[in-house]
Amino acid sequence: MSGSGGSAQGPQTAVDLPQMTPSSPSSVVERRNRSGIISEPLSKSLKRSRTLTLSSANSANANSHSSQAGKPSVDPSQGRPPAGSVKLDRGALLSGLLDSPSGLHLAQAAELLRRAGMLMPLAGTADTAMPLGGVTGITPSDLESVAASAATDSVLGSLSDFPLLGNGFPLHPGLFIMTPAGVFLADGTFIGGGAGITATEHHQQAQSELSAVANGNGKKKRKRCGICEPCRRRVNCDQCSSCRNRKTGHQICKFRKCEELKKKASGGMEVMLPTGAPFRWFQ
C-alpha cells in the first residue's frame, strides 16, 4: 500500500514528527496502514504536534521536533536535540544513555524499567507535569510517541504493558532478559515490553525467531528493537529519501529506522533464551 496510502482509520493523533514543511490545512486526515504506521505529509501532524506540545508540554517536545523551525532538513540525527533548556537536557541525557555506543541491551532494560517507574528520572524532581497513567520519568520523546499512539494503540507507557506492576513489580533479584520480543525473567516468564504488541504476539514472534534460527544459517534478517525512539515513531515522514523512494528503495522512513539496525550487524555475544529466541548482548 505504498507507504503513503494507508487507509484512513481511527481518531489517532499523530504527534510524532520531526518538523518539516510549514503547516497545511486543518483537516486532519490520517492514513495508517495495517501495522498502524501513519503515513502522512508531515505538515499535518506537525501542526497538531505544535499545538499539542505548546499547550500542554510546553517546549518539552523540542527534543525531536523543535529548533530549525519549519526547515525541512532531513536529518535522521535530529532526534538529538541541541543543548537547550533543562528539560531538553534531561531528555537528551536519557536519550544519550539509551543510545550508548556500546549498544548494550542494558539500555533497553533500563528504558523499560524506567517507563515502568522503576528508575528515578535522572534529574529527580520538579517534573510532575506529565502523569501519564501514573508512569513517571517520561521523557519528552516518550511523550511524543506515547501521545501519538495514545488514542488507539496505547503502545507504551500504559500499565497494561507491565501486568505485574499493579501489585508491585516483582523486583526479581535474578535476570531480566531482553529480547526483541520483550522482557523475560530468567525462568522464561514473560514480563512485557516490546514494540507495541501483545503478549500473544510476543510469543509468536519468539516462536518464529526460534524456527528461523533453527533452520537458518544464523543469517536472519534482523528486526527492529521496537523501543528506540525511531522504532516508537509511528509516522512516515513522507519526505525523506526513503519515503520518497519507497517504491524502488524498499527502505523504511529514515526517521523510523531502528537505531539498532543502523549499527553494523556484527556477531556479538548471543544467548539462547528459554523461549528459544536469541538475545544479543552486544551489537
Next chain:
DNA sequence: ATTAACGTCGTT
C-alpha cells in the same frame, strides 16, 4: 498475493 522493510551492492 501484497506489503513492509533488511541486506547488499553499485554509483556518486
Next chain:
DNA sequence: AACGACGTTAAT
C-alpha cells in the same frame, strides 16, 4: 559515506 536500486525475507 551516503544514496539508490534490487533481491529477498517476513508478515498479513
